[in-house]
Amino acid sequence: MAGQLGGLASLAGVNLDSGGGSETQIALATLKSRQFISEFVHANALEVPLMATTGWDQDTGEWQIDPERYNPETKIWLKPEGARENKPAAPTDWELYKAFSDLLAINEQKDNGLVTISFESESPILAKRVTEKLVAAINARMKADKLQETNTNIAYLRQQLENTNLTQMQNVFYQLIEEQTKSLMLAEVQDEFVFKTVDPAIVPEEKAGPKRALICVLATLLGGMLAVAIVLVRFAFRKDEDESLGS
Template identity: 75%
Template sequence: MNSNLKEHYPYPPISQQVDSDEIDLRELFAALWQGKWLIIAMTFVFALGGVGYSLHLPNIYKSEALLAPANEKSGGGLASMASQLGGLASLAGVNLGSGGGSETEIALATLQSRQFISEFIHTHKLAVPLAATEGWDDETNQWIINLERYNPETQTWLKPDDAPADQPAMPTDWQLYKAFSSKLETNKKKDNGLITLSFESQSPVFAQQVVELLVNDINTHAKQEKLAETKTNIGYLRQQLDNTNLTQMQNVFYQLIEEQTKNLMLAEVQDEFVFKTVDPAIVPEEKASPKRALICVLATLLGGMLGVAIVLVRFAFRKDEDENLGS
C-alpha cells in the first residue's frame, strides 16, 4: 500500500514544501540583512550622484503664446474665388484648381520649415545665443559667451581645436536649424483649434523674445505671400479680360477682379494675418526643467534597487556553490 502511494505521489507532502519555502524566504531576508551596508552604500552613492547631477543641470525656461487662427478659409487665391463665385469662373475658361490645406496649416508647416527658421535666425542674429553660449547670467541678464567658439570683441567665430580642417568656424545653417527646432514646439488643440507656440531657453528673456518675434514674422510672411499671390491673380485676370470681347466673360472677369481687389485691401490692413494672439508670451518666472526633486528620488531608488540586486545575485551564486560542494 505504501509503495503504491509512493509510486503515485513521488513528491514530498505539501507541508514539507511549505517548510522548505519558508526556510528559503528566511535565508533570503538573512542575505539581505547581511548585505545591508552594501545596499545602504549604493543608495547613498546614487543619491549623492543624483543631487550632483541635478544641480549641474542648468535651469530651462519656457515661454509660450496662445494663438487663434485669424482665417480658416481652405485654399487660397483663385481656389477661394471658385467657392465664392461658383460656375462663373468655369464660364471664363479659368482653371481654378483645388485648395491645398487651410492657411493655418500652411503657416504651421512654414513655421517649422528649415528655410523659414534659417532666415529667422539670420534676420534676428540668433546664431551666437544658439551656438556660442555656456549659460545665462541672471544678475546681469546677459549670455555667458563660450570664448572658444566666439570672440565678442571682434565678433568673429573661432574653430574648436578638435574640429576637422574642412569644418567652417561658423556653424552651418543645418546646425543652427537643429539647435533652434529642438527648442521650438507647436501644439494645435483638436477641440477648439487654438494653437500653443512655445520656446525653451536658459534665458527667460530670450525665450519670450523668440516667441514674440516668431508670431510677428509668420504673420508678416503669410501676409506678403498672400499679397504677392493676389497681385499675380489680378494681373492674370486683367490679361484675360483684355484678350476677350465677349460681354458675358468680361462681366465674369470684372467680378473676379473685384473679389481679388477686396482680398488685397483686407490683407494690406490686417497685421495679424494668419494668427491672432489670444494670450501673448511673457517672461517666465519659474523654470520648466529640470525636475531636480524627481531626479534625486529616481537616482536614490535606482541605487537601492541595484544594491538589492547585487546582494541577491551574490546570495544565489553562494548558494549554488554550497550545493555543489555538498553534493
C-alpha cells in the first residue's frame, strides 16, 4: 500500500518520501550554507566574539574587545586599518560566514550515520552555547520546512479532491491526505526533528589548542636548524676570508 500511495502521489505531484537519509543530507548541507550560518550569527549576536576580540579573560569570564575594531560603549564598529574606502566598518555576512565556518567542525560517520558537531572558541562557555543552539536551530529550520511542505501538499490534495467526481480518485486523494496528515502530526510533536542529541555539549575543561608540547618540539627543532644554518654560514664566510688573506 505504501508503494502504491507513493506512486499515486508522484502522479499527483506530491512527494511522500520522508526518508531519514535524505533529510539528514539536506540538514547537513543547510547547516554549512552561507545563508543559514549568517542568519544564525545575527540571531545569536555572535558578530563581536567572531570579529572584534583579542582574547578571553578566564578570571572575569568576559571577552577582551579590540578597541580599534569595536567600541562596546557606543556599539559602533570601526573600520580596520588599511581597509578600502568603500568597505563598511561592520563585518559583512561573507566575513562572518568565513569566520564562523573556520571554527565549526561537522563530521558524519558513514557506517552508522552519527553526526558530530563541534565549535572551537577561546570561550568554553560560548563553545557550548553555540553548539547547543546550532543543533536546535537546524532542527527548527528543518521542522518548519517540513510543516510548510506538508501543509502545501494537503492543500493541493484537497483542491484536487474537490475537482474530481470519480469515486476511485476520491478514495486515492483521501488516502494521500491521511498520509500527509499523519506526517504533519508527527512533525509537530518532534522538537529534535532531524538530529537527536546522543551526547549533549558541555563546557570544555581542557584546551583544544594550542598544543604546547607540539609547539615546544617544533620550536626546538627550528631553533636547532637555525643554529646549524648560522654556524655553516659563519664557517663559509670565515673560510672565504682565510683564502683571501692567504692569497
